[in-house]
Amino acid sequence: MFNQNQQENQWIDISQPLSKDIAHWPGDTPFSYEVAYPKEETGSVNIGQITTSTHIGTHIDAPFHFKNDGQRVLDIDLNIYIGASRLIDIGDAKEMNREVLSQFNLDGIARLLIRTSIKNNPTVFPKDIPYVTRDGAEFLKEQGIKLIGVNVPSVDPLDSKDLEGHHALYENGIYILLNFRRLK
Template identity: 35%
Template sequence: MPKRRLWDLSPPVSADAPIFPGDQPFALEWTARRSPQCPVNLSAVTTSPHVGAHADAPLHYADGAPAIDAVDLDAYLGPCRVIHAIGVGALIRPEHLAHASVDLPPRVLVRTAQQADRVWREDFTAYAPETLAWLAERGVRLVGIDTASVDPAISKTLDAHQQLRAHDLRVLENLVLDEVPEGDYELIALPLRWVGACASPVRAVLRSLE
């Protein structure tokens, strides 16, 4: 059987990884190094769970909603479609996705840029709230994007996140879709079981169907 191709959708996570202003940057320190007295290297990590490719929990945008350890894992694993909406401007609208909307699988990732951002920028592309409702009406359970958020950076009302809540959609942000053609794949992007956390890092990959 031929080996199925994998696409790694996860950007490198380091101290240089872009973050929202005011968020906790990634930092790694060594708490032990191998020596005659110590048989192992041990590191400790401090980070926001929103650094790199990550899954937001409903708790991130609604008090009292489930934390990431309580969400159903089903949404993060299974048939997925990548749709290109490159250079569409500030918001992804239904008409930008309509060309690939026939028989949508339960998971949709949208590529908005030729190359995912390697540094923080405020003018990234986000989802129009009505687009998330439109996808949910077509049976979509998880959405993803190759930018920092489904909402614009300056939003205070987080209208797109509230559409996620209203339709019980799961979400992946900060994906790298630079090398992924439009089409259908298998998505594997399981969040960690971080108890009480508002999000989790994921090692997101797509696998070819053949």
């Protein structure tokens, strides 16, 4: 992503580096990396092995994650995730709803990064997070937003089973990027 508020085409890596200490969704497979076959065994290269859930660190939630007939990652145009974005800070708001989001100028942007007051320590899974409401998703569509990124691991409450935020964003044509690295 590059930030519209900064010099044109200044690329900013917003991903959390994967490490043995990175927090994972409770119950999911934690991240691990090992050299499965060292160069001494293969004769030419070291071969690494990664084991993890795909719901870790900075990642997207393709519609297939929450809809059996939804697009998979390989079906999504990569350009949705690349380009100018605007970063807003909603502070300690508990919801990403129309009232909160309408306080920001979102004119002329398609990619919105939302920073919350959650510290986003990559080694600690949060206990509670702000979430997207149905009217928040509808407002974002009205503003022309095609991608929402948040610095937390979900767009729904952590204990949600109906995933209203995921579905509302999907129904409004908005893709999801989760757990971006805290930007200044």
